[in-house]
Amino acid sequence: MKPFVYITRKLPEEVVTPLREKYEVKMWDKEDVIVPRTVLLEEASKADALLTMLSDQIDEELLSAGEQLKVVANLAVGYDNIDIEAATKRGVTICNTPDVLTDSTADLTFGLLMAAARRIVEGAEFIKAGQWKSWSPLLLAGYDIHHKTIGIVGMGSIGSTVAKRATGFDMEILYHNRSRKMEVESELGATYCSFDELVERSDFIVCLTPLTAETKDLFTRDVFKRMKKTAVFVNASRGPVVNEQELYEALKEGDIAAAGLDVFDKEPIDETHPLLTLSNVVAIPHIGSASIETRMKMMNLCVENIDLILSGQEPKTHVNK
Template sequence: MKKPKVLILKKLPKEVECYISEHCEIMDHSDAETHSPEQLKLLIADAEGLLQSGVRIDEELLKHASHLKIVSNISVGYNNLDTTAMKKYGVIGTHTPDVLDDTVADLVLALMLAAARRTVELDNLVKQGGWEKSDESLFGIDVHHATLGVIGMGRIGEAIAKRARFGFDMNILYTNRNRKPEVEEKFEAQFRTQEQLLRESDFVLVMAPLTAETHHMIRKEHFTLMKKTAIFINASRGQLVDEKALIEALEERLIYAAALDVYEQEPVDTNNPLLTMKNVITLPHIGSATAKTRFDMAMMAARNVVAGVTGQVPLNIVPELKS
């Protein structure tokens, strides 16, 4: 029996690749960093499945994918999928939720601590020979018993709230599309409007998905509501924040510091002012970047794509494409 063809645009662990090859014919084009739209149209023409991360899937591409049944994202986010066009062409879309929740939550706590206690800045100070005495110039901000405001209380938000509440005795505020009584009970979390949360929080964390509605959901007027001692953290998607407004808020001392794993443009422009600010932690979008978690994400994506091309129902269909 002829195996279905799966186009792979992302380098995979050998074990994951072997799993796919047991069920499918692999069209491996993971060696190229990027593919032009015209190249993708040619590559996808015979594919029944596509395994990738971040490639824009829209109607223009789908017109050239007459055999395509499923697009499997190796990511929890799926803003690269035009779900309206995929519905039109009958293509399933999947992602990799759950497996990265704890890993991202760990990183967010690292960002909080690094920004509050100025660990990167003071590490550089010591290494550059600038440590002459210990005085108020080296002081930071306490994390324990402070108030954490979470904008977007999804699975990752809950994992962060758990660590913050039970590890650091933090007070948890949250805003979300829907209230979550179970979160309020488990973590003694309190629901707030976004404006209330911004005014009351010592740490403001954005963990919302990127959609047309959430694009630039944090703008200049929102930074003006925050405490001057507040630390702003974004580990979800850079486009949720008006980056120019964030830069201005830091320059004008409207907030104390920022800790970022994501940016409006990635990789971040080397001339971005954020990169020269001592009170900004800048990481290269590594929220899920541990060997185990990335392996688990790849295997989940592989199981999704194999299910999709062999007539089964994948476990992780994106919400907008569920029937």
């Protein structure tokens, strides 16, 4: 029998064809609906390979059900949805999609920064609502980006690329990371500093840190109070690194000026979420890597990794090597 591959979201047929030519493939038939847990568990129990989304929980329960599972290819850079220790213990290879989405996510992150600072979304809604009656000196006035200080929390490949974008705006670049990045310091003039110093000095605080036990709820009301009142906060990493209720209170009470958010604690968020009631919040639905070119590269990399593992070879991006 051919190895069985289960794909947890509907993907373009041209992406899936290389797998269909060699393996038995089954795919969840909806693009925008999460595969039900019961279905995922049932399919995993038969699968040699899973191609998963960030919204799929690959935990102890699922891994123990997948007795013949060899590989999980996650359509994301992050893999906080996967119990890496449990997978490693069972000899299941975990793959992700780094590098191919770095530039696209950095573009989106900087765009979110600009939109929040210059009130672009607010302005677009203002004019659509017929509220523009005349030109006014301070109508929807936001904050300049050029010659300001950007603080990047999490200087991985995406953080480094955001820093590169910042040089085009003549920004001072601060960063905080688990380890110093000497190449970023030498090439881009970035300065390593403590988290506290970054928070207090930066005009723009950009969160790109992975979600870990140490970074969960990293940004609290106390942290926001130590930022400049004119500061703009951007989160393009993972929602749980921010205490959302305390961010809401900080924005509402004027502790900081604005926020740009691509990720949330629970996704998708409800349209009644308190943060969505604030005009100084630009919220988008976790689309950091969502360009057509990049998403296709991510899908193709997942397919390639699955094929390599099922063919007895080393995958291109092996998380738990």
